[in-house]
Amino acid sequence: MAAKRIKVGLTYDLRDDYLKEGYSPEEIAEFDFPGTIDALEKVILELGFQPERIGNVKALIRRVAAGERWDLVFNIAEGMYGFGREAQVPAILDAYNIPYTFSDPLALTLTLHKGITKHIIRDLKIPTPDFFVVEFLDDLDRVRLPYPLFAKPVAEGTGKGINSSSKINTQQELRQVCPHLLKTYNQPVLLETYLPGREFTVGILGSGKEARALGAMEIILNPEAEKNAYSYENKERCEELVQYALADDEEARRAMDVALMAWRGLNLRDAGRVDLRSDAAGVPNFMEVNPLSGLHPHHSDLPILCTKLGISYHELISSIMQSALRRAGS
Numbered sequence: 602m603a604a605k606r607i608k609v610g611l612t613y614d615l616r617d618d619y620l621k622e623g624y625s626p627e628e629i630a631e632f633d634f635p636g637t638i639d640a641l642e643k644v645i646l647e648l649g650f651q652p653e654r655i656g657n658v659k660a661l662i663r664r665v666a667a668g669e670r671w672d673l674v675f676n677i678a679e680g681m682y683g684f685g686r687e688a689q690v691p692a693i694l695d696a697y698n699i700p701y702t703f704s705d706p707l708a709l710t711l712t713l714h715k716g717i718t719k720h721i722i723r724d725l726k727i728p729t730p731d732f733f734v735v736e737f738l739d740d741l742d743r744v745r746l747p748y749p750l751f752a753k754p755v756a757e758g759t760g761k762g763i764n765s766s767s768k769i770n771t772q773q774e775l776r777q778v779c780p781h782l783l784k785t786y787n788q789p790v791l792l793e794t795y796l797p798g799r800e801f802t803v804g805i806l807g808s809g810k811e812a813r814a815l816g817a818m819e820i821i822l823n824p825e826a827e828k829n830a831y832s833y834e835n836k837e838r839c840e841e842l843v844q845y846a847l848a849d850d851e852e853a854r855r856a857m858d859v860a861l862m863a864w865r866g867l868n869l870r871d872a873g874r875v876d877l878r879s880d881a882a883g884v885p886n887f888m889e890v891n892p893l894s895g896l897h898p899h900h901s902d903l904p905i906l907c908t909k910l911g912i913s914y915h916e917l918i919s920s921i922m923q924s925a926l927r928r929a930g931s
Contacts, residue, residue: 609645609922610655610671612678612690612701613638618657619681627833630759631679637897641675644918658689665697673929674701675922677893684756685710687893700929702921704870704892712867712890713756715791722887725866727859729887730794730880735779744775749795751830752778754786758891760833762786768795768829796886798879800831801853803860804906806920808870808928814857818906819848831876839900847909856885863887871924872917874903 614632638654645652653671655661657678674694680686688706695706704712712718716734723729733744734755744750750769754762762782769775769792782790804815820831826842827834835842848856860875867890874894877885895901898914907917 607650607672607926609650609652610674610699611638611641611645611652612655612657612661612674612676614657614679614681627761630761630833630837631757633677633895634897634900637677637895637901640898640914641677641896641918644915645675645922647915648919648922650922658693661690661693665693665699670697671699673922673925674699675925676701676703677896679758679893684714687713700925702871702925703873704868708867708869709892712869712892715753715889716755716789718867718890719791719887721867722863725862727862727866727887728880728884730796730878732794733792735783735790735792738780738783741776741779744792746792746794750775751793751795752782752790754782755789755791757786757788759895760831760836763830763832764834765828765830765832767832793888796878796880798881798883798885799848799852800879801848801856801877801885802902802906803857803875803877804872804903804910805860805864805869805875806872806917807924809865809868811924812861812864812869814861815912816906816910817848817853817856817860818902818909819846819853821846845902845905845909847906852879852883852885859885859887863890867892870928872903872921874906 616629616632619629642652676690678690680689687709691701692706694701719729719732731746733746748770752767752769766778769778779790800820801817803817805812806815807813821844823842856877859877863875869892873892875890876888878888879885894903898904904914
């Protein structure tokens with residue numbers, strides 16, 4: 602099939618659509634700005650494909666039910682509800698045998714739940730901090746991890762539910778923070794041993810044996826940033842609160858190795874990001890993975906890392922498309 606004839610659908614969740622429905626800015630923090638969709642559409646068109654905007658999962662359902670089809674769907678839809686929210690669009694596309702970018706429903710459901718992901722990472726012998734999942738208030742009596750701890754919702758991204766109080770130093774703080782998170786986010790809380798070392802995010806490109814680590818970017822909080830974590834506030838105002846620095850020393854290269862092991866071990870596809878933090882001995886530990894990482898050209902970590910590496914936004918999206926089309930046999 603000639604490249605110019607390939608019709609590429611775009612699935613996504615726009616922040617503006619949900620704000621109009623009354624959701625708060627934090628509730629829709631993982632969703633996209635119009636500029637992201639504009640940028641993706643522009644590159645797909647430049648590559649010789651025929652882009653077509655679909656929208657969110659409900660729009661997709663209406664259109665496939667009406668008989669519409671695409672040769673490939675570029676999927677960045679995050680979904681709104683449940684542990685399977687990121688898997689909803691891929692599951693529908695699988696049902697209609699429509700190829701798409703990025704990971705499948707199994708991988709997306711698994712990785713959204715940070716606790717289940719860490720069980721697998723630990724079984725793969727990949728370093729990750731000790732952890733405990735709090736599902737009910739009674740579970741707090743069974744926490745045996747040494748302080749300090751770090752607490753966050755088990756299935757959120759973009760720093761949602763993370764702030765300066767996420768670092769927990771005492772049992773009293775534990776019993777203040779966890780009930781608040783359980784009630785506010787209506788999901789379990791992941792407790793981890795707090796790691797005091799450097800924080801990295803590693804960009805990954807490709808699937809399976811073809812996957813490679815692009816580079817490591819260190820996350821450095823400015824003095825005026827919210828303390829202790831790459832929080833929701835720090836991510837939303839990253840241009841003024843955060844410094845991003847390419848890192849290529851031994852510790853950073855080890856972070857890239859750990860990230861690639863995790864990516865392959867979880868069977869993730871096309872492109873994404875792995876977040877790591879080093880322990881007191883300088884050993885990078887897996888923290889979480891983002892198989893649907895943000896793709897805003899200037900505001901999202903993966904494109905920021907690529908820009909620092911000399912990889913243009915056009916090259917990044919082209920590589921993602923090529924990876925997905927190879928899997929689709931196009």
